[in-house]
Amino acid sequence: MSVNPVVRISKVLSLLTVTLLVLAGVSACGTSSDSTQDTITIGASLSLKGDFSDSGLGLKKGYELWADNINKSGGLLGKQIKIDILDDGGTPAQVTTNINTLIHNHKDSLVLGEVITGLAIPGFETADRYGYAYISPGGLTGKITAAEKDDNKHNVFGISLPIKSYLSSFDQYVLSLPADQKPQTVAFMGSQSPFATQQLAFSKAEIGDKLKVVLDAGGSYPEETTDYTPMAQQVVNSKADIVVLGSGSSAEAGAFIKAFKQQHYNPKALIATGGPDEGKAFLDAVGGADTAEGVFVPNSGWYPQIKNYQNDVFTKSYVAKYGGTADEIASDTVQGYAAGQVLEQAVKKANSFDNAKLQDVLKSASFDTVQGPVQFDETDHTNKVAIPFLFQWLSGHLQAVYPANEAQANPEYPKKTW
Structure with missing residues (x-):
């Protein structure tokens, strides 16, 4: 036939x-159909509602402000940046869905990450299936690096100080105090989040054998807790000289501080791992600058006046876009902006948006950000050159007080009574 x-x-x-x-x-694996267009689209799954919305909204501001500034200066490799954000509501399963949608459906060329451990893990795992790099604005926790190793993933990069090291600045300061001023007792209280538990465990290892631990309650309540009254009462009853609080938000830290104030409990020093670094949100949570006075918080090396890379552009453009003052800038916004800076420099060094090439550059190069220098460890991709800073609320401003050679002011110790 x-x-x-x-x-x-x-x-x-x-x-x-x-x-x-x-x-x-x-x-198209690791690249995007956008590569020949005038716009480069960068996706992110963030918590815009729910328990972690303070963090997600802060990151959103940082990502969008960074993109605005790059676009005004001519774009990234000549392309205008479009930020494509999906809300995950603080749910790990939704993070997986969102990253799939951003890469597979939206065809976004690149992705930026989350700071919350439980959300970052499904984020980088899903991105890795497509060969995408995943730049986390925060410091990597041990749980993230363990998951990266167990899953044989090598695509996640944490630009901030490794989480376990955050409290080392506070520990060093406390141990440096003269003998007649040094506290005798310490209370540890915190949530079950890896962000909190890892920091408290590290701090206890550093100062727990030099001070008497009168309360060891790190990891004692779920992240989803909304009533902190029983835990705050335990701290009050301990009568500890200093309190190390493993909190993750302004609302959480604020609830403890309000309870302490109500019961006239005045530790000589109080440090919270998260919350006091969220600027105006923290002041609102505790009821103003008078209550915030003397509260410590650890963080990576950023404050409004620091002479870090492009910080003057960042602070001025933030106030112009969002209003308020530079003192009200939340750390999540700083971290989001810094993550954008690392991505920008990696793209320029690679002269490409190809994710495989970007990962090669991220593993080998060094970068400059508003938080300070970034260089990733060869094994776990933590930032091996980040320096721990200690900040304290003083007269309505969050100021760097340690290490001494980077300090804006001397630490207030003991803390003013409520």
Whole structure:
């Protein structure tokens, strides 16, 4: 039986079309269909509602402000940046869905990450399936680096100080106090979040054998807790000279501080791992600057006046875009902006948006950010050059007080009574 040559040609063309489509799909792994357009789209899954919304909204400001500033200066490799954010509501399963949607459906060329451990893990795991780099604005916890190792993933990079090291500045300061001023007792209280438990465990190892631990309650309540009254009462009853609070938000830290104030409990020093670094949100949570006075918080090396890379541009553009003052800038916003800076420099060094090339650059190069220098450890991709800073609320401003060579002011110790 004869075959119509038109039909034969049609079949051949169909096979060629399918082959080309398959090859195009394979070559798109780690890149995007946007690569020939005038806009480069960068996706992120963030918590804009729910328990972690303070962090998510702060990161959103940082990402969008960074993109605005890059676009005003001509774009990234000549392309205007579009930030594509999906709300995960603080749910790990939704993070997985969102990253899939951003890469597979939206065809976003790049992604930026989360700071919350339980959300960052599904984020980088999902991004890795597509060969995408995942730049986390925060410091990596041991749980993240363990998950990276267990899953044989190598695509997550934490630009901030490793979480376990955050409290080392406070521990060093306390131990440096003269003998007649040094506290005698310490209370540890915190949530079950890896962000809190890892910091408290590290601090206890540093100062627990030099001070008497009268309360060891790190990891004693779920992250989802909303009533902190029983835990605050335990701290009050301990009568500890200093309190190390493993909190993760302004609301959480504020609830403890209000309870302490109500019961006239005045530790000589109080440090909270998260919350006091959220600027105006923290002042609102505790009821103003008078209550915030003397409260410590550890963080990476940023404050409004620091002479770090492009910090003057960052602070001025933040106030112009969002209002308020530079003192009200939350640490999550700083971290988000810094993550954008690392991504920008990696793209320029690679001269490409290809994720495989970007990961090679991230593993080998060094970067400058508003938080300070970034260079990733060869093994776990933590920032191996970050320096722990200690901050304290003084006269309505969050100021760097340790290490001494970076301090804006002397630490207030003991803390003013409520």
